[in-house]
Amino acid sequence: MIKIKQLLAKVLEKIKPSKKEILEEEIFSRKLIEKVRKTGRGQVEVLLAGSLARGTHLKGDRDIDIFVLFPEDYSRKEFEREGLRIGKAVFRGHKWEKAYSEHPYIRGEISGFKVDIVPSYKITGTESKKSAVDRSPFHNAYLQKKLSEKQKDEVRLLRQFLKGVKAYGAELKTSSVPGYVTELLILNYGDFESTIKAVAKWEKEEVIDIEKQLAEDYARKTFGAPLIVVDPVDKNRNVAAALSLNQFSRVIAAARAFLKKPSTNFFFGKKAKTLTAAQAKKFIEKEGLIVIEFSYPAKTVSDVFWGQLKRMRKKIVNELERKEFAVLRSSEWTDEKMHAVIVFDLKSNKLERAAKRVGPEVTNEPHSERFLKFHKNPLSGPRIEHGRWVVEIERKHWVATIFLKELLKKLSQTEKANIARALKKRSGVMADPKVLAFYNKNKAFKEWFSSYLKGKEEFGEY
C-alpha cells in the first residue's frame, strides 16, 4: 500500500529530530557525562540511557537519562547517599528536585534539557540485579546491538502513533505502552506497518518473546497480563506489565481503525466536532445527567488541582453508590481559572423511597434475633424471601440532586482548605438551563463536554 508509505514518510518528517538537533544533543550529553564522571571521583561509570542513547527519540523530546553505575560492593545506604550527592553537584546553579522511583534520585533542567541522574548498580548480568533500574544498561546494550538505523525511525513512528491515540507512556497511572516495549515491538515485527497489522490481530494474553526464552503457556501462566512481552535481557520480567486491559484493547482498536482509514490524525490528533446547542440540550435534559460546578480554588497550581478534583469526583461517586444510586459514568473538568465541574451520569435521579434490606438467613437464630430487634418498625416487612429476613426501610436520600447539594455542603467543611474555601465561595448542582447556557458561552467547556457526552474513542472519528 503505497499510500501508507507516503503517509508515514510525511509523519516521520515531522517527528524525526534534525541532524542539527541530534548533533546539539550529542554534544550536550557528552559534556554532561564528563561532568558526572568527574563529580563521581573515578568511583563510578557513567552511561547515557533512554531513547536518546538508542536514537529512537522524537523531535522536541528534551529528555536525557544519565545512569551512574556503582560497584556492587557499595551498601544500599552509601549508594543512595553518593547518588544524591553526585546529582545535586551536577545541577549546582540549575533548577532541580529530588524524585523517587525505587530509590531517590535527582532530576532537573539544564539548558532546556530535562535531565535525570539515576544511580544504579553495575552488575554483570540481570540475575544479580539489586535495584529495579539496574536492568536499564542491559536494555541499552541489547537495543544498540539489534536495532537497525531504519528501525529506529519505525520506533519513532510507533511511539508517535501511540501518543496520538493516548496510549503511550510507562507511568503507572496511564497504564499504557512503555517506550522500551515500542522498541521491542519493532524488533519483533520488523517495521511500523507490520507492527500495526499484527496489533490489529492481537488476542488476549498475546505473548511476544523475541529471544524465545519461555514456552508460551508458561509465560501466560506466569505473567497473566493482556500483553506479555518477555524482556530479552531478563526472562523473569514482562516489560508490558503496566499496560491495562483497556489500553491494550484501545491500541488494538486504533490499529484496526488506522488500517481501515489511514490518516495523520492518528499521530497528531484532530480537533473533535462539538455538539450543536440542540444536540447538547437533548443530552443535558436526560434523566440522570447531573452537573455540579464550583469556583476554582485560589492559589492552587492547576496540576495539583486536577488531582484533587479527580479524587473529589471519586469520593462523590462512592457516596452516591453507597446511597444505591447507580453511577454509569463520571468525569471532571476545570478551566484552571474560574470553574471546576464534575459530571455524573446516573441510571436514575430518583430511587424508590423504600430501600430493601436483606438480612440473615432464618436458620441463623442469633443474627435473626438481632436483625428483627434492629428493625422494629420498618416501612414494610419483616418477611422471609429466599430463606432470609427482609425489610424495607425509608431512605434518607432518594433524590440524587438533593443528596448532592447536602454532600457539597458537607464537603465544604471536610475537604482540604483550598477546596473547602472554593466550595464555600460558590458551589451547587447546575439546573439544566444553566448547564446549557454555560455550554453555549464557554468554549473550552463546550469542547470537553461535547467529547464527554459523545463518549467516543476519538480515533473512531478520524
Add this chain to the structure above:
Amino acid sequence: MIKIKQLLAKVLEKIKPSKKEILEEEIFSRKLIEKVRKTGRGQVEVLLAGSLARGTHLKGDRDIDIFVLFPEDYSRKEFEREGLRIGKAVFRGHKWEKAYSEHPYIRGEISGFKVDIVPSYKITGTESKKSAVDRSPFHNAYLQKKLSEKQKDEVRLLRQFLKGVKAYGAELKTSSVPGYVTELLILNYGDFESTIKAVAKWEKEEVIDIEKQLAEDYARKTFGAPLIVVDPVDKNRNVAAALSLNQFSRVIAAARAFLKKPSTNFFFGKKAKTLTAAQAKKFIEKEGLIVIEFSYPAKTVSDVFWGQLKRMRKKIVNELERKEFAVLRSSEWTDEKMHAVIVFDLKSNKLERAAKRVGPEVTNEPHSERFLKFHKNPLSGPRIEHGRWVVEIERKHWVATIFLKELLKKLSQTEKANIARALKKRSGVMADPKVLAFYNKNKAFKEWFSSYLKGKEEFGEY
C-alpha cells in the same frame, strides 16, 4: 409450660373430629370400599389410605383416598384402563372428573365427601415399585403400626399449626410441608410441643431419619434439600423434597414466634389490622409503586382467573425487567366480581433515557465489527471500557407507567379471549389519588393491599 398445654387442649377441641363424625366417616368409607371391590370383579385389593385411614385427619376434612391395588402382572396400559373404569363406575350418578398425578385417576364427590380412587400396583416391597403412588400402602402400614392414639392428636395439632401459618400441603405450587411429613415429625420428636421446639432450632439441610437408614452426610449429599426426611419405607426418598427453602424458613420463624408468644392465632389466623388512609397514602405515593386495574372478565370461574391473573403478572414483570426496570415485588388481587388488580414495586419509575449496551471484547474482531456496524449512530460511544466496546443508545421506554399503558393495550390483543375482552372493556394504570380512593372504598381491596404494603409475615403480628 402449663399454658401451652391448655392452649393446645383448646385447639384440639376445635380440630378433632367428634366421635359421631368419625363413626359416620367409617361407615361411609367401609361401604365405599365394598363398592370398589365389587366393581373390581375380584381382580383387585382395595385399601383406605390418607389421614382418614391413619386417624390423623382434621374436623371437617371430607377427603377419602381409596387405593385400588392391581397385581404386578398387569401391564401399564391395562392398569390405567381398568383403574379408570373402576373409578368411573363407582361415581356413576355423582359428580366426578379425571385427574392426573403420575397416571390418570378419577376423583369426585359422594354425599359431601371428596373421594379419590387411585389405582396402584400391589407390590411386596418399595424396591419393586412401578408407579409413584405404590408407596402409599406402605406408609399407611408403617404409621398404623407406629403412631400411638395420643400422637395422632399431636399430628392434628401440627397440621393445623402449619395450615395456620400457610405452610401445609403436598401440592408442588405451595412448596409446603406434606401431610406424611407431619406424621413422621411427631413420630420423631414425640409430640407437638417437642416438635415445635426442635423446629425452632433447625439448621439448613436438617436430616430426620427415624429408622437410621442413612449416614447424615450421605443423606445431605444425595438429597441436598433444606429439610431431609428419609422415608422409613424407602431410604431412597426424601419425603420433604417439595418443601422450598423459603417455606422451610417460614416454618422455623413461625415456631420461634409461637414459643415466644403462644397463641391460638398460629392455628386459626387472625384478621390483620389495615393501614389508615394516611399510612396508605404515604405508601401509595412512593416513587415506583404502580397499580394497574382492569375489569373482571365475564363468564370466568374465579379459580381459573386467579391462575390467569398470576401468569399475567409474571408476564408483565418479565417485560418490565427486559426494559431494565428493577421490580422489587409484585402481587395480584381480584374481588372475583368487578376488579382485577396487579401491583408492582419498582426501584424507580424512571430510567435514564440512555441505555448502556456492553458489546464484545475488542480482541474478538468479527464480533467487534458486527457490533460497531450495528451501532452506527449511538447516543454516546462507541468507546472501550474494561476491554469491551460500549455504546449508549436511546431507550424506547424509560418511564414505567407509560410503558405499562402501552403494554396493556398490546395484551388486550394478545391475551386469551376472556382477558382480552376484559382489558378492552376497562384497563389502565391507576393514578395515586385513584388508588387511595379505591383503598378507602373497597374493603376487600383494603385488606389485601394493607397486607401487601406491610409485606410482613402475618405470624409476626400474633
